[in-house]
Amino acid sequence: MNTGAPSAAIVVRDAAASDIPHIQAIYAHHVRHGLASFEEIPPDVAEMMRRFEAITTRNLPYLVAEITEPATAAPVVQGYAYAGPYRTRPGYRFTVENSIYVAPGGQRRGLGRALLEALIRRCTAAGYRQMVAVIGDSANVASIRLHESFGFERVGVLRSVGFKFGRWVDSVLLQRPLGEGDATLPAAPPTGWRG
Numbered sequence: 773m774n775t776g777a778p779s780a781a782i783v784v785r786d787a788a789a790s791d792i793p794h795i796q797a798i799y800a801h802h803v804r805h806g807l808a809s810f811e812e813i814p815p816d817v818a819e820m821m822r823r824f825e826a827i828t829t830r831n832l833p834y835l836v837a838e839i840t841e842p843a844t845a846a847p848v849v850q851g852y853a854y855a856g857p858y859r860t861r862p863g864y865r866f867t868v869e870n871s872i873y874v875a876p877g878g879q880r881r882g883l884g885r886a887l888l889e890a891l892i893r894r895c896t897a898a899g900y901r902q903m904v905a906v907i908g909d910s911a912n913v914a915s916i917r918l919h920e921s922f923g924f925e926r927v928g929v930l931r932s933v934g935f936k937f938g939r940w941v942d943s944v945l946l947q948r949p950l951g952e953g954d955a956t957l958p959a960a961p962p963t964g965w966r967g
Contacts, residue, residue, distance in 0.1 A: 780839045782882055784890045787834045787852060789821065794849035795836070796820040798875045807909035807941050808873065810934040827854050831964025832868065833894040837883045850878040853887035855895050858904050865965050866901040866958060872915070884918050892922060896950040899962035905946040908934065916944060924948040 787795065800814035815823070827834045834854040838847040851874040858867040870891055874883045895903060905919050910929060920926075924946035932940035 780841050780881070782886050783838045783840070783847065784835055784886050785838070787824065787828075787836045787854075789824070791836050791849055791852070792821050792824055793817055795824070795852045795873075798849075798852060798873050801876050802873055805876075807934070807936060808907070808912065808915070810908060810936055810941070812936060827856055830857070830966060831898070832856060833891055833898075835887055835890055835894075837874075837887050839878070839881065839883070850875045850881070851883040851887055853891050855891055855900075855903070858902075865961055866899070867904060868895050868900050868902070869904045869906060872918075879914070884915070885921075888918060888922055892948070892950065898964065899958065899960065900950050901953055901958065903948045903950055905944075905948075907944040907946065908941060910942040910944055912944070916946070919946045919948070922948065 796815070796817045799809070799820065802808050803811045803814040824834060832855050835852060836849045837851040837853075839850045840847045851872070853870065853872040855868040855870050858864050858869045870888070872884050872887050872891075892903065903924075905915075905924055907915050907919070916926075925948070926944065927947045928945040930943040930945065933943050934941035
């Protein structure tokens with residue numbers, strides 16, 4: 773039923789240092805209540821700033837998704853995503869690992885989809901060739917389906933590698949080629965890559 777009320781608009785943009793308290797609050801919720809992260813104690817704002825800078829100084833994308841609610845007309849950060857090095861050794865320089873977190877109450881609003889789409893686009897433009905997703909918990913069907921809808925394929929399950937909330941937890945591995953993937957040899961390292 774259409775009530776005639778305007779829907780909330782999603783804007784994905786580069787994260788800024790001023791967004792870190794919002795990002796920390798979103799992540800802290802997932803650490804305390806979810807299995808997407810195997811951390812058990814939420815990092816504070818200073819640690820989240822250090823992590824943000826570690827990603828952005830490599831010229832890797834770190835994005836936020838804002839929703840502007842019609843009632844308030846004020847944009848609110850409701851999700852974030854970033855791509856980090858899959859591994860730090862030089863042989864992995866064309867592969868990134870993604871991370872996506874949505875605020876409680878922000879699920880099923882298209883935030884994860886908007887963030888993942890932007891992340892794939894940005895990493896492809898920078899010259900990366902593979903993106904890996906490591907999803908905590910085999911039962912995290914929403915995240916697995918989101919990634920599969922963008923062409924990620926399941927490449928494995930690491931059974932019971934985590935222990936959180938009194939139980940063993942799997943990690944589900946998914947992978948997607950970016951751009952030409954492994955069909956051609958790269959001419960140069962990805963934009964901003966540093967070993």
